[in-house]
Amino acid sequence: MEGPPHAFQVFLRLRPPYHQSPTSPNEGRFLTVLPPIPTDSDEDIEHETRTQVTLHPPPNHRSQKIDTFSFTEVFDETCGQAEIFGRTVVPILDGVLRDGRDGMLATLGVTGSGKTHTIMGNRQTRGMTQMSLDVFFRSLGDRISKLSESQIEQCNDADADIMDAGIFMAKVTSVIEPQYIPKPNTFPTKPPAEPFVVQCPGPASTKYAILMSIYEVYNDRIFDLLVPSNTSRRKALLFKSTKSSGDRKVVTGLRKVMVTNLYDALQVLGVGQYQRSHGETGSNDKSSRSHCFISLELKELKTSRLDGSINIRESTFTIVDLAGSERARNARTVGDRLMEGGHINKSLMFLGQCLELSTTQSLGHAPKVPYRQSKLTELLFTNSYNPAAEPQIAAIIVTADPAGDFNATSQMLKYSALAKSSVNPRPPTVMSGRSVSGSSLFSHFSVVSGSTEERPDSALSALSVLSGPRAMLSQDMMNMIVLLQRQLREADEKVKAAEKKAEEAEAKCLEIEMQVREEVTSDMELRIGLMEKRMLLKLQDQAEKEEVHVDHKLDILKRTLMETNDENDRARDMEIEEYVRELEAENNSLRNEVQALKRKRANGESPLKERSLNRLKF
Numbered sequence: 078m079e080g081p082p083h084a085f086q087v088f089l090r091l092r093p094p095y096h097q098s099p100t101s102p103n104e105g106r107f108l109t110v111l112p113p114i115p116t117d118s119d120e121d122i123e124h125e126t127r128t129q130v131t132l133h134p135p136p137n138h139r140s141q142k143i144d145t146f147s148f149t150e151v152f153d154e155t156c157g158q159a160e161i162f163g164r165t166v167v168p169i170l171d172g173v174l175r176d177g178r179d180g181m182l183a184t185l186g187v188t189g190s191g192k193t194h195t196i197m198g199n200r201q202t203r204g205m206t207q208m209s210l211d212v213f214f215r216s217l218g219d220r221i222s223k224l225s226e227s228q229i230e231q232c233n234d235a236d237a238d239i240m241d242a243g244i245f246m247a248k249v250t251s252v253i254e255p256q257y258i259p260k261p262n263t264f265p266t267k268p269p270a271e272p273f274v275v276q277c278p279g280p281a282s283t284k285y286a287i288l289m290s291i292y293e294v295y296n297d298r299i300f301d302l303l304v305p306s307n308t309s310r311r312k313a314l315l316f317k318s319t320k321s322s323g324d325r326k327v328v329t330g331l332r333k334v335m336v337t338n339l340y341d342a343l344q345v346l347g348v349g350q351y352q353r354s355h356g357e358t359g360s361n362d363k364s365s366r367s368h369c370f371i372s373l374e375l376k377e378l379k380t381s382r383l384d385g386s387i388n389i390r391e392s393t394f395t396i397v398d399l400a401g402s403e404r405a406r407n408a409r410t411v412g413d414r415l416m417e418g419g420h421i422n423k424s425l426m427f428l429g430q431c432l433e434l435s436t437t438q439s440l441g442h443a444p445k446v447p448y449r450q451s452k453l454t455e456l457l458f459t460n461s462y463n464p465a466a467e468p469q470i471a472a473i474i475v476t477a478d479p480a481g482d483f484n485a486t487s488q489m490l491k492y493s494a495l496a497k498s499s500v501n502p503r504p505p506t507v508m509s510g511r512s513v514s515g516s517s518l519f520s521h522f523s524v525v526s527g528s529t530e531e532r533p534d535s536a537l538s539a540l541s542v543l544s545g546p547r548a549m550l551s552q553d554m555m556n557m558i559v560l561l562q563r564q565l566r567e568a569d570e571k572v573k574a575a576e577k578k579a580e581e582a583e584a585k586c587l588e589i590e591m592q593v594r595e596e597v598t599s600d601m602e603l604r605i606g607l608m609e610k611r612m613l614l615k616l617q618d619q620a621e622k623e624e625v626h627v628d629h630k631l632d633i634l635k636r637t638l639m640e641t642n643d644e645n646d647r648a649r650d651m652e653i654e655e656y657v658r659e660l661e662a663e664n665n666s667l668r669n670e671v672q673a674l675k676r677k678r679a680n681g682e683s684p685l686k687e688r689s690l691n692r693l694k695f
């Protein structure tokens with residue numbers, strides 16, 4: 078499995094399961110450490126570096142996907158504090174003490190997963206902090222010195238409240254009751270002195286001063302844990318740049334105790350731990366309710382051969398014990414605890430975003446890490462550790478309970494792992510009690526840029542093909558295969574159910590398509606009807622106009638005709654009048670003739686005879 082180059086090393090530490098049944102120790106366990114991947118490196122063979130862990134969802138979980146997470150190294154519950162210290166912290170201390178680089182170690186994990194245990198140990202066993210202090214004092218030996226006033230002035234953070242360990246303890250005893258002040262005989266002594274010593278270069282005249290400061294981020298505010306207060310009103314510190322720190326932001330006014338031996342340092346540490354905000358939750362009797370920063374500043378005082386002036390090289394090793402993410406339901410928190418939990422989860426969510434982005438940023442194509450979202454990320458990414466600024470070295474130890482809260486743990490692994498791959502198991506066709514190693518089983522899944530493409534057939538054939546009487550499966554592998562079989566069967570049932578649903582969905586789609594078609598058709602018909610209607614109206618309108626036009630023309634014609642008729646009538650009338658006039662004239666002449674005849678008869682003349690004679694004349 079390959080992942081993008083990460084900005085820092087990320088280790089996974091499994092704790093012994095919190096609730097473990099003595100009869101079936103694997104019950105409820107969802108994390109399995111995979112065997113080491115064979116490499117050519119002698120070192121890895123020697124240490125059997127295991128880097129992968131698989132996450133198996135519980136049988137009733139909605140997703141049965143098996144995730145594989147990669148880390149720089151995975152430590153199972155059998156690994157002790159000393160081994161983990163040697164593998165994770167010693168390389169950082171080497172850089173801090175020898176090369177003057179800044180370094181950071183942080184623990185990250187779900188509540189109760191063992192972060193504080195890893196960092197602080199317990200009454201018997203030393204944690205990473207005590208062992209680091211041990212390495213500091215062992216490596217620097219009699220070259221440890223104190224800073225003079227003028228040297229303090231020269232340092233990056235001259236605004237700090239720097240004091241001797243002796244003065245500090247005297248101040249503390251006036252505030253904290255003596256029984257709460259840690260005594261040397263209560264300091265953890267295990268693991269016994271280990272030969273972790275860093276050879277610091279330079280002449281014997283080079284001296285070193287060590288300043289310790291301890292502070293916490295509680296509800297997104299910074300509080301100094303070395304300023305004991307017997308009242309509930311504590312003064313929050315500011316995180317800003319000062320005159321002496323230049324561009325670099327620092328926690329201003331922080332108390333820094335100058336320590337010259339391990340016992341002083343352990344006492345200061347004890348005071349800080351006593352002051353830290355703790356609380357009882359449903360998940361942890363003594364749950365850290367804040368993110369705790371333990372800062373060990375190393376001032377290398379090099380005397381110039383030329384003029385005897387002192388040149389100061391400063392480096393800081395910061396140990397961060399983060400509060401654990403928690404689910405209110407599991408933690409059963411209310412009131413203040415619930416509010417603290419909200420702040421913790423929010424800041425861890427921002428941290429998750431920053432970690433993911435800083436990983437991609439290291440590839441050179443991601444947006445800027447949004448570390449200003451919370452005090453925690455701002456402190457981590459600008460003060461304690463800045464992935465963009467070299468030279469720095471950082472490691473995160475992710476702690477997990479392999480049988481704890483599945484959802485919270487899987488979430489934590491998702492954003493902290495260096496790479497992740499997933500497989501959706503399918504049921505095997507052949508399965509026999511034959512041997513298969515974890516790596517050979519998983520090597521059948523090809524990895525493409527941090528994600529795995531599933532090739533179930535080849536994986537299954539790997540299970541069925543491997544043989545050999547001596548190559549019997551280990552109990553763990555058998556359990557894993559049985560679990561896989563069950564998960565594959567369940568996955569197959571789910572696939573079938575999904576296929577049925579897909580068919581139903583297809584039928585529904587067809588029905589909807591038909592409906593849509595019908596709707597479209599009727600819509601078209603409606604549109605066509607409307608168009609026809611509009612056309613008809615237009616035609617009617619046109620016809621009416623034509624009619625008016627024709628009427629108009631007919632009128633004109635009629636008028637023309639009438640005018641013509643009038644003229645004809647007048648001519649006829651004239652003719653009639655002429656005729657009438659002629660008839661009247663004839664009538665008049667006849668009347669005159671009759672008168673003349675009457676007069677002749679009256680005169681005794683026979684007009685008819687005369688007339689007949691006249692006719693005879695013709």
Ligand SMILES: Nc1ncnc2c1ncn2[C@@H]1O[C@H](COP(=O)(O)OP(=O)(O)OP(=O)(O)O)[C@@H](O)[C@H]1O
Pocket residue numbers: 091092093186187188189190191192193194195199361363364365366399400401402476
């Ligand atoms: N690897 C381990 N071996 C033995 N005991 C352990 C281990 N890890 C944790 N424990 C024990 O489990 C309990 C809870 O652990 P711890 O307080 O370190 O959890 P945490 O992650 O710091 O929790 P929180 O975030 O709530 O502070 C402690 O009693 C601690 O001693």
